[in-house]
Amino acid sequence: MRIGVDVGGTNTDAVLLTGKTVLGAVKRPTCADVSSGISDAIGALIEVCGVGPEAIDAVMIGTTHFTNAFIQRRDLVPVFAIRAGFPAGRGIPPFSSWPDDLKPILCGGSKMVAGGYEFDGREISPLDEAAIVDAIDEARAAGIRQIAVSCIFSQLNPAHEERIAALIAQHAPEIEVSLSSKLGRVGLLERENAAIMNASLRPLAWTITTAFERALQDLGISAPFYVSQNDGTLMSAAHMQRYPVLTFAAGPTNSLRGAAWLTGASEAIVIDIGGTTSDLGVLIDGFPRQSTVHVDVGGVRTNFRMPDILSIGLGGGSRIHEDAQSVSVGPDSVGFRLHSEGLIFGGDTLTASDIAVARGQASFGDPARVIGLPEDVVAKAGQAIATLVDDAIDRMKTSPQDIPMILVGGGAVLVSDMPRGVSKMLRPDHAGVANAIGAAIGQVSGEVDRIYNIPDGDARTAAIADAEAQARAQAVSAGAEPDSVGVVNIEAVPLQYLPGGATRIVCRAIGDLALAE
Amino acid sequence: MVTAITLDNIEHLAIGSSFLGTGGGGDPYLGSLLCREAIAKLGPVRVISVDELSDDDNVFIAAAMGAPTVMIEKLFSIEDQHRAVETLERFLGRQATAIISAEIGGCNSMMPVAYAAMRGLPIVDGDGMGRAFPALQMTSFNIEGVACAPLTIADEHGNSVLYQTTTGLKAEELARPVAAAMGASVCMSCYPMTGAEARRAAIPKTLSGAIGIGEAISRSNDPRAPIDRLIAVLRAHDYYKDAEVIFRGKITGLERDTSKGWVFGSCTVSAMNGPEQAELKFQNENLIVTVDGRLRCIVPDLVTIVDAETAHAIPTERLAYGQRVAVVGCSAPPMLTTPRALDVVGPACFGLTESYRPIASLSKDMI
Numbered sequence: 001m002r003i004g005v006d007v008g009g010t011n012t013d014a015v016l017l018t019g020k021t022v023l024g025a026v027k028r029p030t031c032a033d034v035s036s037g038i039s040d041a042i043g044a045l046i047e048v049c050g051v052g053p054e055a056i057d058a059v060m061i062g063t064t065h066f067t068n069a070f071i072q073r074r075d076l077v078p079v080f081a082i083r084a085g086f087p088a089g090r091g092i093p094p095f096s097s098w099p100d101d102l103k104p105i106l107c108g109g110s111k112m113v114a115g116g117y118e119f120d121g122r123e124i125s126p127l128d129e130a131a132i133v134d135a136i137d138e139a140r141a142a143g144i145r146q147i148a149v150s151c152i153f154s155q156l157n158p159a160h161e162e163r164i165a166a167l168i169a170q171h172a173p174e175i176e177v178s179l180s181s182k183l184g185r186v187g188l189l190e191r192e193n194a195a196i197m198n199a200s201l202r203p204l205a206w207t208i209t210t211a212f213e214r215a216l217q218d219l220g221i222s223a224p225f226y227v228s229q230n231d232g233t234l235m236s237a238a239h240m241q242r243y244p245v246l247t248f249a250a251g252p253t254n255s256l257r258g259a260a261w262l263t264g265a266s267e268a269i270v271i272d273i274g275g276t277t278s279d280l281g282v283l284i285d286g287f288p289r290q291s292t293v294h295v296d297v298g299g300v301r302t303n304f305r306m307p308d309i310l311s312i313g314l315g316g317g318s319r320i321h322e323d324a325q326s327v328s329v330g331p332d333s334v335g336f337r338l339h340s341e342g343l344i345f346g347g348d349t350l351t352a353s354d355i356a357v358a359r360g361q362a363s364f365g366d367p368a369r370v371i372g373l374p375e376d377v378v379a380k381a382g383q384a385i386a387t388l389v390d391d392a393i394d395r396m397k398t399s400p401q402d403i404p405m406i407l408v409g410g411g412a413v414l415v416s417d418m419p420r421g422v423s424k425m426l427r428p429d430h431a432g433v434a435n436a437i438g439a440a441i442g443q444v445s446g447e448v449d450r451i452y453n454i455p456d457g458d459a460r461t462a463a464i465a466d467a468e469a470q471a472r473a474q475a476v477s478a479g480a481e482p483d484s485v486g487v488v489n490i491e492a493v494p495l496q497y498l499p500g501g502a503t504r505i506v507c508r509a510i511g512d513l514a515l516a517e
Numbered sequence: 518m519v520t521a522i523t524l525d526n527i528e529h530l531a532i533g534s535s536f537l538g539t540g541g542g543g544d545p546y547l548g549s550l551l552c553r554e555a556i557a558k559l560g561p562v563r564v565i566s567v568d569e570l571s572d573d574d575n576v577f578i579a580a581a582m583g584a585p586t587v588m589i590e591k592l593f594s595i596e597d598q599h600r601a602v603e604t605l606e607r608f609l610g611r612q613a614t615a616i617i618s619a620e621i622g623g624c625n626s627m628m629p630v631a632y633a634a635m636r637g638l639p640i641v642d643g644d645g646m647g648r649a650f651p652a653l654q655m656t657s658f659n660i661e662g663v664a665c666a667p668l669t670i671a672d673e674h675g676n677s678v679l680y681q682t683t684t685g686l687k688a689e690e691l692a693r694p695v696a697a698a699m700g701a702s703v704c705m706s707c708y709p710m711t712g713a714e715a716r717r718a719a720i721p722k723t724l725s726g727a728i729g730i731g732e733a734i735s736r737s738n739d740p741r742a743p744i745d746r747l748i749a750v751l752r753a754h755d756y757y758k759d760a761e762v763i764f765r766g767k768i769t770g771l772e773r774d775t776s777k778g779w780v781f782g783s784c785t786v787s788a789m790n791g792p793e794q795a796e797l798k799f800q801n802e803n804l805i806v807t808v809d810g811r812l813r814c815i816v817p818d819l820v821t822i823v824d825a826e827t828a829h830a831i832p833t834e835r836l837a838y839g840q841r842v843a844v845v846g847c848s849a850p851p852m853l854t855t856p857r858a859l860d861v862v863g864p865a866c867f868g869l870t871e872s873y874r875p876i877a878s879l880s881k882d883m884i
Contacts, residue, residue, distance in 0.1 A: 189592070
């Protein structure tokens with residue numbers, strides 16, 4: 001049996017799964033102290049389900065803690081950055097593009113040293129080990145405990161980054177190291193930024209991991225726990241301690257993956273309706289469609305894998321606005337005050353939830369309180385909600401063919417009319433805890449992003465086979481059951497303005513977590 | 518009229534030159550960081566019009582050459598740019614008095630600004646393309662008879678190579694493999710001109726044009742949609758005035774193939790609600806767009822795919838299934854559409870069999 005937990009801004013959800021069956025689900029308020037929210041939720045879950053803690057094989061946790069800490073500039077420590085690649089890249093040093101409010105908190109110094117690789121694998125310069133030792137001494141003298149290491153084309157060959165890590169271990173064993181090649185893709189600044197962000201979060205990652213461990217221990221659960229990454233796959237607790245930045249954007253991914261698992265759908269639009277907003281995403285082969293634009297997190301440019309999500313201002317707490325001509329919905333919301341301000345809960349604000357109850361789509365709160373609402377206001381508000389959903393679906397679809405839609409999240413009752421362009425509406429059981437289910441069913445992945453020299457068609461076939469083999473091997477080393485590993489995405493983009501057929505290949509393989517179940 | 522480039526309009530220049538990059542030319546982001554750094558340290562860059570150049574001014578080009586995917590790893594430095602220009606200055610025995618962009622589309626719009634800041638020189642409000650093209654010979658300088666050579670390219674290690682070639686086409690053939698051997702992200706200078714030559718051969722007002730386009734796209738206090746603002750600013754411009762949204766929809770097909778360093782490909786955009794489809798072809802830059810088989814815009818007129826919401830240009834390297842986009846077309850600077858120019862930058866130079874027809878005449882056919 002496995003437990004999935006989603007630590008959201010408002011609620012912490014927990015579900016218990018065995019194989020393909022949901023045994024139970026609970027929701028508890030998220031506490032300021034994240035681990036006690038998790039304790040409450042898991043404690044309630046095992047009590048409700050009547051299982052002993054020894055029956056749990058694994059706990060999977062999705063958390064927004066690190067994203068929020070970074071955005072709010074909380075619990076971050078200064079980082080020293082070492083970049084290998086000199087004399088290339090010297091015009092734009094580390095931290096060049098960072099926001100002014102973050103730089104003083106985070107920048108603990110930087111040094112660019114000779115090293116790095118050309119696109120075809122040649123060294124730009126031999127690694128300057130003496131300069132690296134100087135940099136380590138400089139960081140140490142400044143009392144810095146975190147070093148982020150980047151290297152030009154480390155995606156092609158991580159050897160220089162790894163050598164720098166070895167030098168740091170040798171000269172300053174108390175300093176922790178984050179390598180860019182473990183975190184990002186082609187694009188030095190974005191990958192280096194990811195390594196710096198990661199390094200700044202590592203003390204917090206240690207605190208959180210310890211708190212999670214203690215929470216599980218107190219409940220008598222000795223099973224390992226895993227944490228959701230931004231691509232919907234899992235990492236071990238030990239891995240999260242080293243790479244907390246990989247948890248960014250795990251929330252929407254978990255909700256999409258949960259929706260796919262609950263319905264068995266592999267191609268669908270998923271709409272996750274919360275209290276304030278609705279998030280729409282698209283499932284392709286059971287996985288979220290990825291965003292192709294650069295994503296700024298807290299003002300820092302990154303190139304993480306992120307799901308392509310459209311957020312609209314429609315949720316259970318959205319206010320209904322009436323004027324002489326029309327009725328509109330949101331984008332403002334009473335948010336978490338729905339349970340005191342909504343009409344059906346005894347308040348005096350007309351919300352989307354009141355409309356859903358008035359139309360007979362949902363029965364919660366006190367339905368008597370919406371009986372007197374004018375019929376045309378209810379009808380027009382219902383129409384306005386439908387139009388918002390129709391337009392959002394239009395914007396996410398890629399083909400004119402109708403496509404299934406999956407409704408998840410606490411506000412899923414708001415939608416009752418079949419939206420335009422949708423072939424069927426699926427409202428799976430346990431839709432309210434799809435996020436936690438997405439965490440529970442997380443798989444493990446491997447990814448390769450490198451440049452191959454491809455002079456002809458045979459070389460292309462060989463390069464793709466090599467990328468696939470590497471991605472599979474990485475998935476297995478991350479904990480995947482070897483027989484379950486499959487390649488889910490392969491992309492080959494030739495480099496422009498360059499003779500010789502150099503081609504960038506990105507390949508992702510995913511498999512089930514090897515568990516004794 | 519823009520008289521100086523300050524910290525405030527660097528981002529506008531980056532956004533506008535991405536649009537004029539017509540899908541190619543590389544991401545201006547890195548260059549914009551160099552500009553920020555240089556202008557913060559050395560102050561704004563004076564912009565002079567082509568007409569302000571005196572006959573004996575020495576106008577030098579600052580440009581990058583290589584593969585965008587490599588550039589985003591190796592980044593740039595102004596000193597390498599300086600070595601390319603300095604080598605040329607030494608060979609010619611004359612010092613630069615003004616800097617000009619070879620192309621205003623993509624990353625080559627930014628480096629010259631950062632470099633002009635470093636040298637304390639003015640930058641000319643003009644360039645050789647008014648957009649982006651993939652090859653060295655495809656410039657108004659070449660069309661108007663200015664020699665591409667002597668040409669220099671410089672890498673980050675201090676190596677520089679000087680070419681004496683007879684034609685722009687030969688310069689392109691010889692320089693590209695050496696640029697790859699030097700690591701595929703190098704700085705260059707070519708088409709050295711006197712003020713008199715630049716006045717005759719440069720396409721004027723494209724730097725201020727790019728800034729204006731970027732400003733229109735990003736102006737957040739304007740209630741019109743970004744795409745409407747984009748079309749309005751193009752229509753008010755001397756060259757880009759025959760501008761329209763040719764198609765709106767989602768990307769539903771994408772093919773790329775590489776040959777001799779060029780990426781040839783096509784992209785299908787499907788209407789949101791309906792069977793209509795637009796087909797684009799590109800060779801690094803977008804070349805031609807047809808809607809349901811009917812020609813709507815063809816090179817050297819500009820075709821750019823922009824994000825449907827933000828109107829920001831999407832380079833061909835970053836096109837992906839499912840993106841919601843608008844295809845925007847507009848007229849090219851008149852210097853690019855003369856019969857002599859079409860021999861250098863016309864459809865046949867990209868292997869297209871269709872003849873050039875101005876976008877305005879193609880739109881008229883639709884009515």
